[in-house]
Amino acid sequence: MGERKFEKLGVLVSSCGTLRSVDTLKEFIDYLAKLNYNTFYLEITAGYGLEGEPFFAYLRAKYTNEEMKELDAYAKERGITMIPTIQTLAHLGFMFRWPPYLPLRDIDEILRVGEPRVYEIVEKMIKTMSECFSSKIIHLGMDEAFQLGRGTYYDKNGPRNRVDIMQEHVAKVLEICKKYGVKTEMWGDMYIRMAYGAYERGPMTFDKSEEVRKSIDPNVKIHYWDYYSTEKDHYVNFIEKFQKITDNIVFDGGVWDYIGYNVNNSYSLKITEAAFEACIEKGIKEATITIWGGDSVNESSLWATMPTLVAASEFAHGNHDFEKIKSRFKALMGVDFDAFMALEKADQLKPRDKNNEMCSPTKYLLYNDVFAGMYDSTIDQSERHIFQEAAEILVPYLDDPKWGYIFRKAKALAEVMEYKFDLGVRTRKAYLENDKGELKNLANNVYPLVVERIEKFYETFRVYWYRENMQNGFEVMDVRFGGLIQRLKNCARLLLEYCDGKVERLAELEQKIVDYIDGSDTYTTGAFMENGYMDEVSVLRL
Numbered sequence: 001m002g003e004r005k006f007e008k009l010g011v012l013v014s015s016c017g018t019l020r021s022v023d024t025l026k027e028f029i030d031y032l033a034k035l036n037y038n039t040f041y042l043e044i045t046a047g048y049g050l051e052g053e054p055f056f057a058y059l060r061a062k063y064t065n066e067e068m069k070e071l072d073a074y075a076k077e078r079g080i081t082m083i084p085t086i087q088t089l090a091h092l093g094f095m096f097r098w099p100p101y102l103p104l105r106d107i108d109e110i111l112r113v114g115e116p117r118v119y120e121i122v123e124k125m126i127k128t129m130s131e132c133f134s135s136k137i138i139h140l141g142m143d144e145a146f147q148l149g150r151g152t153y154y155d156k157n158g159p160r161n162r163v164d165i166m167q168e169h170v171a172k173v174l175e176i177c178k179k180y181g182v183k184t185e186m187w188g189d190m191y192i193r194m195a196y197g198a199y200e201r202g203p204m205t206f207d208k209s210e211e212v213r214k215s216i217d218p219n220v221k222i223h224y225w226d227y228y229s230t231e232k233d234h235y236v237n238f239i240e241k242f243q244k245i246t247d248n249i250v251f252d253g254g255v256w257d258y259i260g261y262n263v264n265n266s267y268s269l270k271i272t273e274a275a276f277e278a279c280i281e282k283g284i285k286e287a288t289i290t291i292w293g294g295d296s297v298n299e300s301s302l303w304a305t306m307p308t309l310v311a312a313s314e315f316a317h318g319n320h321d322f323e324k325i326k327s328r329f330k331a332l333m334g335v336d337f338d339a340f341m342a343l344e345k346a347d348q349l350k351p352r353d354k355n356n357e358m359c360s361p362t363k364y365l366l367y368n369d370v371f372a373g374m375y376d377s378t379i380d381q382s383e384r385h386i387f388q389e390a391a392e393i394l395v396p397y398l399d400d401p402k403w404g405y406i407f408r409k410a411k412a413l414a415e416v417m418e419y420k421f422d423l424g425v426r427t428r429k430a431y432l433e434n435d436k437g438e439l440k441n442l443a444n445n446v447y448p449l450v451v452e453r454i455e456k457f458y459e460t461f462r463v464y465w466y467r468e469n470m471q472n473g474f475e476v477m478d479v480r481f482g483g484l485i486q487r488l489k490n491c492a493r494l495l496l497e498y499c500d501g502k503v504e505r506l507a508e509l510e511q512k513i514v515d516y517i518d519g520s521d522t523y524t525t526g527a528f529m530e531n532g533y534m535d536e537v538s539v540l541r542l
Contacts, residue, residue, distance in 0.1 A: 002317040008286040009316050010039030015047035016293025018473035019061040033078040035313040043085040046094045050124045055098035061472035068132035084129045087141035088122050088173050107151025113169040123176045130180040143187030163194050167215045185221040209244040222246045227254030230270040235278035251279045254290040255305040259531040260363030262344045263300050267357045268308040276315040295531050297476050301406045307340050339397050345390035346414040349383050352526030359527035367536040370424040370491050371508035377515045380525040381422045390414035409464050412457040420450045431509040436499045447492035
């Protein structure tokens with residue numbers, strides 16, 4: 001395999017609101033060990049409980065303290081250091097769902113810095129993690145607190161420099177960590193924003209790196225997360241920005257598993273190769289591949305990320321020969337590399353932006369309302385064959401004794417999309433042309449076919465879910481699938497009522513559809529990235 005270029009090569013698996021089962025994670029750790037990974041970040045922001053805090057992660061999937069200790073010991077036996085990844089500043093909206101925690105909210109999902117009760121809870125977090133993980137290392141989070149100090153904190157304290165607020169909070173949290181003898185790591189985006197004015201988007205309009213460097217504890221590892229570019233120079237530039245504010249950098253790339261039901265390994269491979277080359281060139285000693293999960297739930301299989309994880313391991317050992325990478329994959333997984341790559345075929349529609357391969361059409365077009373037509377302007381009806389091909393290419397792998405359930409799920413989704421992707425376009429066209437014959441055909445034949453295929457997809461998804469995940473959280477998918485099916489049934493019923501004269505008009509189908517991006521009358525078709533059920537299913541709030 002060659003010499004690993006990083007002292008630490010890790011994977012981060014996020015809870016994403018729902019949790020992978022303990023058995024799934026154990027098996028996953030076995031595979032990581034075979035690939036020479038030696039670090040596992042278990043991201044459990046809302047996936048654990050706190051003593052004396054009944055509303056912390058209330059009614060959610062949670063690892064018990066015993067399960068966390070069990071996972072830690074299991075990883076340690078295989079030469080892998082497990083590091084809990086939590087949040088101690090932002091991304092804590094699940095807490096504010098409950099009245100006892102509302103007084104601790106600054107704004108958005110951010111804790112109000114300086115409140116004694118905040119640090120009481122943070123100490124419970126640190127204590128729990130220190131007791132459950134033998135590494136005595138905790139990743140404290142602290143990313144994306146963009147509006148820090150601009151809510152109730154501002155009301156109470158007035159305007160303050162965000163660097164000062166951040167530094168004050170970090171200092172208090174680190175003091176707690178010292179009490180429990182743990183080393184610490186943090187995300188670095190807030191510091192980059194403070195140093196240069198922007199992070200992953202927007203111009204860097206100033207340079208306060210010297211000031212920010214003084215505010216960062218040199219003993220804290222700072223994580224540079226970035227999964228958006230295929231250009232090595234992009235990563236080199238950002239690494240140099242980070243090196244101006246800290247000498248203690250961990251790079252975090254990512255597998256695009258969180259944009260829908262399929263994993264975009266094609267794009268993930270490109271960004272990972274470019275990023276790792278930059279890291280090695282710039283002397284970065286630690287690198288991690290993040291697996292963030294989906295839209296409040298784990299929509300894609302953890303195992304579907306393996307093409308990127310196998311390749312990342314090879315890149316980290318200096319191997320960029322894809323024939324050797326494919327051979328390594330086959331030896332590990334027992335299935336061809338290209339078979340797993342084919343899982344994403346249904347999402348490989350023509351992109352709206354030819355330079356952007358981060359597309360998730362099977363997600364947003366699945367939930368695209370057939371009457372409202374939010375995404376209808378983006379659809380190229382000539383691409384139906386892609387869904388047909390996506391289903392056909394998976395047939396040889398459906399009965400694989402170990403991985404067949406993953407291929408059956410992907411095939412079922414492609415079969416849904418074959419007729420669902422443009423059903424709204426066909427419906428609106430027939431209505432506006434007053435083609436009642438076609439409306440009856442759609443209502444009596446196509447709509448029921450789509451419903452039948454969604455029900456089949458649901459069954460394959462259900463098999464996947466209960467095989468890989470904890471039970472809690474599946475109610476979300478029951479509501480999403482159930483709502484989609486009932487909506488299609490109602491729309492078909494309305495079409496027939498219209499054709500029979502029982503309904504005078506269908507106002508939704510008379511609304512003018514404009515280009516989704518620029519609002520013009522000329523449509524620019526093409527796929528893009530959208531992964532938020534709440535935004536996809538309706539323009540209204542559910």
